[in-house]
Amino acid sequence: MFSADHLRFFLEVSRHGRLNDASRVLGVDHTTVGRRITSLEKAAGHRLFDRTPSGWRLTEAGRRLVGYAETVESTLIAAFEDQTTSVGSLTGSVRIAAPDGFGAFVLTPQLTRLRRDHPRLDVELVTATEHDALSTRGFDVAVSLERPSPRFMSSRKLASYELKLYASPSYLRAAPALESLDDLRRHVLIWYVDALLDVVPLRILDAMHLDGRPQFQTNNITGHWLAARHGLGIAPLPNYIGEPDDQLVCVLPDEFAVRRDYWTAMPRDLTRLARVKAVDDLLRSIVADDVHLLAPDADDQ
Known part of the structure; x- marks a missing residue:
């Protein structure tokens, strides 16, 4: 049968493409991950992954399930966040992806502001200037030089x-x-x-x-x-x-x-999370304060 726990295993395999990688994130043995996926596929009545020598790849049915599974995941995270987070202080972790220049020279010096307001929030900053940097769900908030695809993404222009x-x-x-x-x-x-x-x-x-x-x-x-x-x-x-x-x-x-332009991207199912909103607010504030970055007009989003 379908359960939120089964969907959690499904999402990690879809993100990492290998049972061993997913098992490390989940903190269980890879055979346990395999059993959970097999159980989920039996309940669904069809394969969700193609097993290939290079890794596990989503089938069309699996790709359709990803959006729903991420919505369930974000709802559970938001509920937990609401019950465990003190007023004004965030916990957990947030991963930010950004191009090398923006990440190193603009964002990193300003992360002290986020740490000051939320000292118990762990921040992961991944910098890379690559075309496929947004092709996998490996971030909570991303900054990109290319306008992100609208599929499962909420995006807006950040700055020029x-x-x-x-x-x-x-x-x-x-x-x-x-x-x-x-x-x-x-x-x-x-x-x-x-x-x-x-x-x-x-x-x-x-x-x-x-x-x-x-x-x-x-x-x-x-x-x-x-x-x-x-x-x-x-x-x-x-x-x-x-x-x-x-x-x-x-x-x-x-x-x-x-x-050139920078764009922000967030998986649609994560936009309600307080820690994602906090990073988005920080990015807007950084742009507003930086004399070398031009904020977009209201109709240029």
Whole structure:
């Protein structure tokens, strides 16, 4: 028969794709997880997973069940939260997913505000700039460079920012003259590893029509920032990283400024949770206070 406990096992297997991984989260043996799934499939009258060498994959029936199971899960969590949380103080844990730049340079310094208000709330911050960062249910609140799919997601535009070109004064003194975008062909460019860059909004160098590839490539924005600061070359950086840094100079500001957007995403079944609302409120407050981030208009959501 169907039960909330069976659905809990079902959700963890759907999220992790392997019994061993799901069993670690659930704190039981993997054979117990397998028995629960088999029992649930018998009650449903059809398979919920295809067992493959690479893992357990949801069938069409399984995919239909996920949304309902997550609704049950979030209702139980909200009920528990309501009964156990003191007024004004949250417990448990919340996982936030964000691109490297936003997560490291914008969100992390402001998490003290969340900790001050909710000292018993554990915060997990996962940073990655990847196209499929939102493809699996591995977060409670996410920030993305791409507009999330509306399927099972509640989303809105969070902020806009600008990518500009930055270099250190020492690099510029030793490098060839830089008066136009064409001159960049004679300079060292710093950017992502092309073969690993699958986020369309960041494929900005293609639009610059430069010959060849960046001479220094790394797969995270902290590497771009440090390389530029230490005189390795010129890096496109978010203005919220480049402008506050007195060891960097913005170059060609009138010729190169690319606006990009951040979006927030939350699984629809989690939007009622107090800890998710607290993170969403924090994100809105951060954007409102940051001079380098532009909050969206009321009709630009």
